[in-house]
Amino acid sequence: MPDKKYAKPLISSCFFLVVMIGQCYLLRNMMTVPISNLPFTLLVELGATAVILYGAAKSANPQGWGSVSACGGALVLFVAYASFNAINYELLSQVYLTGFTNPQESYGTAIVAGKICLLLMGVIAAIPAKPQILPEEYADLFVEAMEKQKVEWAKSSALGAKKDLEKAQEALQINSEMTED
Numbered sequence: 038m039p040d041k042k043y044a045k046p047l048i049s050s051c052f053f054l055v056v057m058i059g060q061c062y063l064l065r066n067m068m069t070v071p072i073s074n075l076p077f078t079l080l081v082e083l084g085a086t087a088v089i090l091y092g093a094a095k096s097a098n099p100q101g102w103g104s105v106s107a108c109g110g111a112l113v114l115f116v117a118y119a120s121f122n123a124i125n126y127e128l129l130s131q132v133y134l135t136g137f138t139n140p141q142e143s144y145g146t147a148i149v150a151g152k153i154c155l156l157l158m159g160v161i162a163a164i165p166a167k168p169q170i171l172p173e174e175y176a177d178l179f180v181e182a183m184e185k186q187k188v189e190w191a192k193s194s195a196l197g198a199k200k201d202l203e204k205a206q207e208a209l210q211i212n213s214e215m216t217e218d
Contacts, residue, residue, distance in 0.1 A: 045162045045163075046096055046097050046163070048158075048159075048162040049093075049096040049097075049159045049162035049163035050093045050094075050097045050159075051094055051098065051127075051159075052095035052156070052158050052159030052162060053089050053090070053153050053156070053159045054093050055155055056089055056152050056155045056156055057086055057090050057093065058085045059152065060089070060149075060152070061086065062134070062136060063132075063135075063136035064079070064082070064083065064086075064133075064134045065136060065146065066136065067079055067083075067132060067133045067135070068083075074169075075134045076128070078125045078128055078129070079132060081121065082125075082129065082132075085118055085121070085190070088114065088118075089156070092111065092114075092159065092160075092163075093159075093161075095107075096159065096162070096163035099210050103120070103165070106163050108165075111160050111163065112160060115156060115157060115160045119153050119154065119157075122149055122152070122153055126149055129145070129149055130144075130145025130146055130149050132144060133145050133148045145155065156195065182211075184217070
C-alpha cells in the first residue's frame, strides 16, 4: 500500500468557493464604492476573500496543503481570520446584511458564524491523510502477518526442541559416564 497521503480536494475547494462567492455576493454593494472610501476592516475582508480564493486553488491538488508547515500555515491563517471576524463581528454582520433586500438582524450573525464553519471545514478537508485501507488489502495484510507469525512460532519451536535435545544428550552423556565408572 503506498505511503502517499491525500486530501479531499473537491470538498475543500467547494467549501472555499462557497465562502468566496457568498462574500462577493454579500459585499457586492461595497464593491461599487471607491476603495479609498472603504473602512480598513472591509479592505482586510476583501483581501481575505482573495486569500480564500488562493486557498481554494492551493487545496485543489490531491495532496492538499502538501506539507506539515503548509498545514500549520493554513491553520494559523484560519485562526487569524476567525479572530478578525470575532473582533469585527458587529461591523461585518451589518455589512453582510446590506446584501439582503429584507434583512433580519439574526442573518448577520448566522452568516459570520456559517462562513467561519465553512472555512474550518475547508481547511480540515485540505489536510492530507492516508487513504482508508480496503477490506481486500486488509485481508492480504492479515494473511501475510499470519504467515510471519507461523514462521516465528516454527523458529521458536525448533529452538525449544534443539535445547531439549541438547539437555537430553547431556543427561545421556552424564548417565553413560556414571555407568562406566
